[in-house]
Amino acid sequence: MKILHIFEVLKDRLYAAEYDDNKQNILDILQEQWTDPVFLELFFEVHKSDLQSGFFGAISIEQAIEDTMEEADELFDVLYDADEDHLDQLFKSLDNREYKVIDFQKRKAKGAAKKSWLRIYAVSCNDAYFITGGAIKLTKEMKERENTKNELDKLELMRILLRANTGEHLFVYLNI
Amino acid sequence: MQEKLENIQHLIISDTEANGWRKQVEYRRTNKDWLKKSAKIAIKVLRVLREKKITQVQLSGLLAVSPQHINKILKGRENLTLETIGKLESALDIELVTIVKADEKVVKSKEWDSMLSYYFTTNIKDSQSPSFVSAECGENKYELAA
Numbered sequence: 001m002k003i004l005h006i007f008e009v010l011k012d013r014l015y016a017a018e019y020d021d022n023k024q025n026i027l028d029i030l031q032e033q034w035t036d037p038v039f040l041e042l043f044f045e046v047h048k049s050d051l052q053s054g055f056f057g058a059i060s061i062e063q064a065i066e067d068t069m070e071e072a073d074e075l076f077d078v079l080y081d082a083d084e085d086h087l088d089q090l091f092k093s094l095d096n097r098e099y100k101v102i103d104f105q106k107r108k109a110k111g112a113a114k115k116s117w118l119r120i121y122a123v124s125c126n127d128a129y130f131i132t133g134g135a136i137k138l139t140k141e142m143k144e145r146e147n148t149k150n151e152l153d154k155l156e157l158m159r160i161l162l163r164a165n166t167g168e169h170l171f172v173y174l175n176i
Numbered sequence: 177m178q179e180k181l182e183n184i185q186h187l188i189i190s191d192t193e194a195n196g197w198r199k200q201v202e203y204r205r206t207n208k209d210w211l212k213k214s215a216k217i218a219i220k221v222l223r224v225l226r227e228k229k230i231t232q233v234q235l236s237g238l239l240a241v242s243p244q245h246i247n248k249i250l251k252g253r254e255n256l257t258l259e260t261i262g263k264l265e266s267a268l269d270i271e272l273v274t275i276v277k278a279d280e281k282v283v284k285s286k287e288w289d290s291m292l293s294y295y296f297t298t299n300i301k302d303s304q305s306p307s308f309v310s311a312e313c314g315e316n317k318y319e320l321a322a
Contacts (some may be wrong), residue, residue, distance in 0.1 A: 003185070037215055037250060038218075044300075073204055166181060
């Protein structure tokens with residue numbers, strides 16, 4: 001997988017990746033998938049055992065699709081209206097033990113519901129966030145399922161790209 | 177910021193018009209009422225198709241419309257006419273739209289089951305066997321032939 005382009009979403013603060021396997025801005029892809037009953041019905045059918053493991057209560061696939069669509073609309077509304085001040089609140093550290101925003105840190109934005117399974121992933125760098133992808137996360141650990149494991153790979157890919165190419169860190173990188 | 181990203185500048189597209197999701201957010205905000213209903217219909221139809229093992233292509237044949245039209249319906253992006261809804265209901269033998277009359281109430285099956293369970297538990301205890309089951313929920317009273 002290769003990053004083809006990086007779209008500027010919010011001037012100097014928010015960017016979104018485009019990969020060579022699907023030539024579309026990742027936010028366009030996520031929004032299309034998360035508001036598409038055909039995609040969601042198949043997704044929840046495949047991941048039925050995770051959905052109905054008990055953590056999310058007694059939930060039907062129909063309800064899961066409706067909840068996802070509603071939360072996706074809310075999450076994209078927040079992104080649409082986001083200004084500089086809201087980004088740090090929206091993107092929390094992927095590692096719950098980290099509280100400070102530092103460069104090349106893996107971050108996540110979640111849906112508003114308490115047990116929301118929607119995630120948008122990003123890497124922080126120079127006061128900006130670089131969105132790498134997103135997922136419907138139904139398990140505790142990202143590495144447990146293929147769809148979330150892929151997101152870890154994409155985060156790492158962006159981190160390597162930024163670490164190697166951002167001006168002030170180039171010197172550091174070359175000295176490793 | 178841009179100067180700090182000079183080494184990946186060739187990858188960056190600054191044209192915000194290229195962010196299609198923004199236009200979609202605007203579209204979904206403007207049309208949210210019917211989009212929500214269209215999605216609910218799509219979800220119901222998708223589940224019935226899976227249950228009855230009917231493909232989208234077969235459904236398009238049953239409705240005499242193009243597979244592209246069916247795909248748009250199932251993606252919840254079609255502003256459905258009553259004619260199309262009627263055709264879907266007939267083809268799949270399901271009910272998609274119901275008008276609730278003034279003297280009718282919609283009760284979730286879970287609530288209904290718990291009302292019945294409550295009734296039968298009480299009834300067995302009291303050894304009564306009325307011809308009607310009656311249950312009260314808030315201001316509403318429900319009756320069902322026992």
